[in-house]
Structures are given as structure tokens and as C-alpha cells.
Amino acid sequence: MAAQDGQEPRETLAAGERAARLAARAERRQGGFEHVALPPLPDVPGMIAPAEQRYLYWLTRATFAGQGAVVEVGTWLGKSALHLAAGLRDAGLGGTLYCFDRFRWREPAEGPHGLVQGSDTLPLVRATLLPVHRDVVLTATEIKDLRWQQGPIEILFLDAPKAHRPFVRCLREFGPSLLPGVSLLASQDFAYPRAYAQALCLGRLVDRLELVHVAGNLAGFLVRKPLPQGRELAELLDERSFAAEESLRLWDSFLARIEEQKTRRQMRPGICLHLYARGERRLACRLIREMEFTPHMRKRWAGWAAERETCRLYRGLFAALGLVPARRFPWPFRRERR
Numbered sequence: 001m002a003a004q005d006g007q008e009p010r011e012t013l014a015a016g017e018r019a020a021r022l023a024a025r026a027e028r029r030q031g032g033f034e035h036v037a038l039p040p041l042p043d044v045p046g047m048i049a050p051a052e053q054r055y056l057y058w059l060t061r062a063t064f065a066g067q068g069a070v071v072e073v074g075t076w077l078g079k080s081a082l083h084l085a086a087g088l089r090d091a092g093l094g095g096t097l098y099c100f101d102r103f104r105w106r107e108p109a110e111g112p113h114g115l116v117q118g119s120d121t122l123p124l125v126r127a128t129l130l131p132v133h134r135d136v137v138l139t140a141t142e143i144k145d146l147r148w149q150q151g152p153i154e155i156l157f158l159d160a161p162k163a164h165r166p167f168v169r170c171l172r173e174f175g176p177s178l179l180p181g182v183s184l185l186a187s188q189d190f191a192y193p194r195a196y197a198q199a200l201c202l203g204r205l206v207d208r209l210e211l212v213h214v215a216g217n218l219a220g221f222l223v224r225k226p227l228p229q230g231r232e233l234a235e236l237l238d239e240r241s242f243a244a245e246e247s248l249r250l251w252d253s254f255l256a257r258i259e260e261q262k263t264r265r266q267m268r269p270g271i272c273l274h275l276y277a278r279g280e281r282r283l284a285c286r287l288i289r290e291m292e293f294t295p296h297m298r299k300r301w302a303g304w305a306a307e308r309e310t311c312r313l314y315r316g317l318f319a320a321l322g323l324v325p326a327r328r329f330p331w332p333f334r335r336e337r338r
């Protein structure tokens with residue numbers, strides 16, 4: 001295991017210090033993590049908010065205890081990985097950061113450093129991360145092909161799986177390597193309405209995963225008991241089994257535990273996307289009409305309504321918000337001939 005030049009990791013961590021770091025991780029904290037002073041870091045484009053950046057740095061800097069790997073799924077250009085890596089460096093305890101992503105530039109528009117659609121982003125991300133922390137392993141993969149055989153995981157940061165199937169796939173692959181009382185699962189976009197699958201799945205695992213942190217849209221869950229494995233987990237989290245009543249209950253129980261009003265308010269309508277997608281359209285439309293939408297939220301939802309495929313999936317919901325016209329019969333209306 002290599003260390004940052006001039007910063008050899010300390011060989012061992014005294015039991016007391018390890019316990020103190022794990023205790024810091026287990027403490028309940030919500031907010032902007034303003035107490036965290038970030039070191040100077042390269043300016044990398046990224047999708048995570050400043051509070052989320054500070055949280056990730058704090059997580060490795062203040063709570064990494066040398067008990068397993070730090071794993072990220074969803075690296076993009078390396079902003080989140082940079083904060084995890086800098087925290088490992090500054091903790092001085094070694095530790096390997098594994099990053100999984102497609103590492104392909106998918107946008108039609110040109111990206112930084114001349115990236116064009118289809119470009120391999122891995123060399124660029126590697127060049128960003130290695131000067132900060134040398135013990136970084138980058139793997140280009142699709143989530144469905146991802147394999148984890150590198151042992152225990154202390155910190156698992158998920159920022160690629162937003163939909164149900166890839167989220168369960170990640171839990172299934174990494175779950176057996178999470179250590180009760182030690183490991184933390186950080187779920188990016190937990191409070192983002194379109195990532196509603198995360199809260200529903202995590203809600204079903206509430207007796208094993210305890211919500212301890214919220215920073216922006218990111219939620220950290222301490223592993224209290226082993227997760228069910230393999231088929232058992234897949235069956236427990238079967239997408240078709242999330243009926244309206246239970247889903248609403250899980251949603252409300254998380255909302256009740258989120259302290260920041262802004263985060264609660266923006267998360268709340270996410271359940272309507274789930275209900276609508278399940279076919280509970282009347283209920284979804286009725287609920288969303290009763291919800292408070294700030295101008296900022298309305299603008300964001302209008303942006304989704306303008307996406308062709310998203311609008312096709314949730315048209316009635318967007319119509320209930322007055323963002324698109326309600327569907328009308330195509331004209332001229334033709335009767336089917338017998």
C-alpha cells in the first residue's frame with residue numbers, strides 16, 4: 001500500500017483511537033457540515049454540493065479506522081472521490097479507495113479537457129486523484145457486471161445507482177462485505193425525488209441500517225446488523241412488492257427524521273413518482289396537488305417535464321402540477337373498425 005509522499009501511514013491504530021473514530025461515525029449529525037475545513041484541492045467539475053463534499057471529506061478524515069476499504073460507485077470526473085481521497089490522506093492511516101464507474105463521457109457536448117462523446121475518462125480521473133492519494137483503484141464497469149472480492153468495506157459511497165434495480169444490485173454485491181457496528185453506507189441523492197428507490201429499499205432495511213447522517217441530499221446509514229444476502233435480499237426488495245400503503249409509511253418515517261425543512265420539502269413529492277410508476281395514478285396526482293412547491297422546485301420539475309422520456313412516463317403527474325397540458329384524444333378520433 002503506497003502513501004502520499006512524505007506521509008507514511010501510521011502502522012497501527014491504538015484500540016482507543018479506533019473506537020473514538022468509529023464512535024464519531026456513529027454519532028447522529030445533520031446539516032451543512034460547516035465545521036469541516038476543507039484543504040486546498042484541485043478544482044474538478046462535479047455534481048455534489050458543498051455540504052456533501054465537506055461530509056465526504058469528514059467521513060474519511062475523521063472516522064476512517066483502517067478496518068476495510070473505502071468504495072465509491074459513481075465517480076464521474078472524480079469530485080466526490082477527491083474528497084474521500086483527501087480525507088484518507090489527511091487521516092494518515094493508509095486505506096484504499098476503490099472507484100467504480102463506466103468512465104465514459106456520455107454527453108453530446110464536449111467535456112473538460114477535450115472529452116467527446118465516448119471518450120475514456122479514466123486517465124483524467126486517475127491524474128486528478130493520484131497526486132492526492134496514491135492508493136486508489138479505478139475500475140471501469142457497468143453496475144450489472146460489478147464484482148467485489150476485496151474484503152471488508154468500511155465506507156461505501158453510492159452515487160451511480162438511482163433506480164431500483166442497480167441500487168439493489170449494489171446492495172447485493174457489497175452487502176456481505178459490510179461490517180456491523182463499523183461500516184457506513186452513504187447514499188447520494190437519498191432525498192432527491194427521482195432517486196425514490198433508495199429510500200424505499202433502505203426503509204425496508206431499517207432494522208439493519210440506521211440513518212445517522214444527512215448532508216444535502218446525501219444520507220449516511222450505519223450498518224447495525226448484516227444485510228440479507230443473495231436471493232433473500234432480492235426478494236425482500238422486490239420492486240413489485242412496494243405497495244402504496246407501505247411505501248407512504250416508509251416515506252413519512254424518513255421525512256420525520258430529516259431535520260432540514262428544505263430537504264424534507266424537496267424530497268416529499270418523490271413518493272408520487274413511485275406511486276405513479278406503480279399505476280396508483282389517481283392517488284399520486286391527488287397527493288402531489290396537495291404538496292407545497294417552491295418556485296425552485298417547480299422550475300426543477302418543469303425541467304423534468306420537458307424531458308421527452310420522463311414526460312412520457314409521468315405525464316399525468318406533470319399535468320396535475322400544471323406543467324404540461326392534460327392528455328387529450330388524438331384528433332381526428334377514429335373508431336376501430338370491426
Ligand SMILES: C[S@@+](CC[C@H](N)C(=O)[O-])C[C@H]1O[C@@H](n2cnc3c(N)ncnc32)[C@H](O)[C@@H]1O
Nearest residue numbers: 046047074075076079080101102142143159160
Ligand atoms: C451523478 S454522477 C456521479 C457524480 C460524482 N460522484 C461527482 O462527485 O461529481 C453518476 C455516475 O454514475 C455512473 N453510472 C451511472 N449508471 C451507471 C451504471 N449502470 N454503471 C456504471 N456507472 C454508472 C455515470 O457514469 C456517472 O459518472
